[in-house]
Amino acid sequence: MDSRFYITTPIYYVNDRPHIGHAYTTFAADALARWRRARDENVLFTTGVDENSQKTVDAAAKTGEDLRAYTDRLAELWESTWKQLGISNTDFIRTTEDRHTAVVNDIWTRIDAAGDLYRSRYEGWYCKGHEAFLSEDELTPDGLCPDHRVKPELVSEENYFFRLSKYRQPLLDFYAAHADFVAPANRFREVAAFVEAGLEDISFSRERKEGRAEWGIPVPGDSHQAIYVWADALVNYISAIGLEGWEEHPADVHAVGKDILRFHAVIWPAMLMSAGLPLPGQVIANGFLTVDGVKMSKSLGNGVDPLDLAARYGGGAAGIDAVRYFLLREVPYGQDGDFSEAKMKERYNGDLANGLGNFAARVLALAEKETAARGFLAPPISGADREFANVLADLERAVDAKMGELRFHDALASVWAAIAFGDRYVNEKKAWEIADDAARNETLFNLVTLLSGIATVLVPFLPGTAQKIAYAIERSGDGTLKARKIEALFPRMAQ
Ligand code: MSP
Numbered sequence: 001m002d003s004r005f006y007i008t009t010p011i012y013y014v015n016d017r018p019h020i021g022h023a024y025t026t027f028a029a030d031a032l033a034r035w036r037r038a039r040d041e042n043v044l045f046t047t048g049v050d051e052n053s054q055k056t057v058d059a060a061a062k063t064g065e066d067l068r069a070y071t072d073r074l075a076e077l078w079e080s081t082w083k084q085l086g087i088s089n090t091d092f093i094r095t096t097e098d099r100h101t102a103v104v105n106d107i108w109t110r111i112d113a114a115g116d117l118y119r120s121r122y123e124g125w126y127c128k129g130h131e132a133f134l135s136e137d138e139l140t141p142d143g144l145c146p147d148h149r150v151k152p153e154l155v156s157e158e159n160y161f162f163r164l165s166k167y168r169q170p171l172l173d174f175y176a177a178h179a180d181f182v183a184p185a186n187r188f189r190e191v192a193a194f195v196e197a198g199l200e201d202i203s204f205s206r207e208r209k210e211g212r213a214e215w216g217i218p219v220p221g222d223s224h225q226a227i228y229v230w231a232d233a234l235v236n237y238i239s240a241i242g243l244e245g246w247e248e249h250p251a252d253v254h255a256v257g258k259d260i261l262r263f264h265a266v267i268w269p270a271m272l273m274s275a276g277l278p279l280p281g282q283v284i285a286n287g288f289l290t291v292d293g294v295k296m297s298k299s300l301g302n303g304v305d306p307l308d309l310a311a312r313y314g315g316g317a318a319g320i321d322a323v324r325y326f327l328l329r330e331v332p333y334g335q336d337g338d339f340s341e342a343k344m345k346e347r348y349n350g351d352l353a354n355g356l357g358n359f360a361a362r363v364l365a366l367a368e369k370e371t372a373a374r375g376f377l378a379p380p381i382s383g384a385d386r387e388f389a390n391v392l393a394d395l396e397r398a399v400d401a402k403m404g405e406l407r408f409h410d411a412l413a414s415v416w417a418a419i420a421f422g423d424r425y426v427n428e429k430k431a432w433e434i435a436d437d438a439a440r441n442e443t444l445f446n447l448v449t450l451l452s453g454i455a456t457v458l459v460p461f462l463p464g465t466a467q468k469i470a471y472a473i474e475r476s477g478d479g480t481l482k483a484r485k486i487e488a489l490f491p492r493m494a495q
Helices: 020-038 055-061 067-084 098-111 163-176 185-196 229-235 242-248 258-275 304-313 316-330 342-375 386-404 408-429 439-456 462-472
Strands: 004-013 042-051 091-096 117-127 132-134 152-161 205-207 222-227 254-256 280-284 289-293 337-339 471-473 481-483
Touching: 004 020, 004 386, 020 254, 020 280, 020 289, 020 304, 042 067, 055 067, 055 242, 055 280, 067 091, 067 132, 098 117, 098 229, 098 242, 098 258, 152 222, 152 337, 163 254, 163 258, 185 258, 222 229, 222 439, 229 316, 229 386, 229 481, 242 280, 254 258, 258 280, 316 337, 316 342, 316 408, 316 462, 342 408, 342 439, 342 481, 386 408, 386 439, 408 439, 439 462, 439 471, 439 481, 462 471
Parallel strands: 004 042, 004 254, 042 091, 254 280, 289 337
Antiparallel strands: 117 132, 117 152, 205 222, 471 481
């Protein structure tokens, strides 16, 4: 059986620093990657940066840095941010790498050979401030650039066009045969309706002239044109594993934000059909995060830096897990959500410090005492407490089912229900004052088993915390357990 699993994040533009919106998409993909790995799948998980954009040129010009030096610096910033956040990606793609350029050339050549590229005149509104074309619907009602408040220039140039219109029916047929191709389902309906309404061919290149499209990958055989940044960027998913790798096993999941779903669920599959290559298994789209109800934007400077945020919640693995927890617990996947310090603190103190942290501390402290007195905790002879055994088995099943449906928030709610059960169990049994050795041993054995099971299902969500708990519990070949106390997992934060 092919146990490979290939998952990707978008490749992010280097005109900006990573904020929690980007981190949200990356954490969701990371949770899925870790979940698959825990099921012994051989996971390939890629992320990276999209460099061949006019935005890069503009951003570099603003800093006054050399374009190359700027791009290298930003690529390094993105890569090291993911590393510091503990993202388990197995590769990092830059679109200025040779391995990428080579595959982009191959794909372009295949699409061309299929007869799907033709030259035509492109007319559009060119905004000098943006150094980019704006579509009619991006303009204000009186025809101005919404950011620069000036009337863009009507530019007309020859470009290569991709025959997207030809793929309307093949796409609809493909969607009909793959009911899970886009998730959540409501987004799939939107995509299908969009395609149903008819597709227009799209400009797939830009004329290279001074100040515009000098940067980017030249069209094979026509150095006067640069490949349109999206036609270049989407190919990164193949560059990471090579054409043969993709033919053998294309991506299972592309995790993206809802803003770029059409590129992934319409244009990308059409490009692959044209190039005669297999299609990805699924495109999943998260909703958008606001901060205190306001859209994060570079000009407002209200983007929350995920590393700063983690540092404010204790730093290290605990701080990172707190951020991951908040994002995956607070926002049902696919829906828009809002971040605020107040909500984050509430989740942190309520769910992490008082919930998981307190439960782990209690169980491990009691178990350590027992381990110190008797050497170990023995499995109960009487046969485990039925209710207790069911809780753990149900939890594992529930988490698996909910992960499969991308209901991260629900999977976490199930884990917290098991923690609440554990808390009740400690209190009802009065685990700290049971006089009978066998009964006390059994209760503590059960509690440590529950905590260990909770840590296991938390691996995709709170990897650092799960590891700390796992390290505190030692299981021997004969089924006995030893446990030791650990430092507070999530020290309570002042209100
Ligand atoms: N470079 C393209 C993607 C090319 S993929 C072949 C791009 N880059 S981006 O830097 O703008 O990042 C877009 C992605 O970041 C979104 O699709 C989304 O996944 C994530 N997010 C950016 N801001 C976000 C929020 N405010 N909220 C949630 N996700 C956000 O588009």
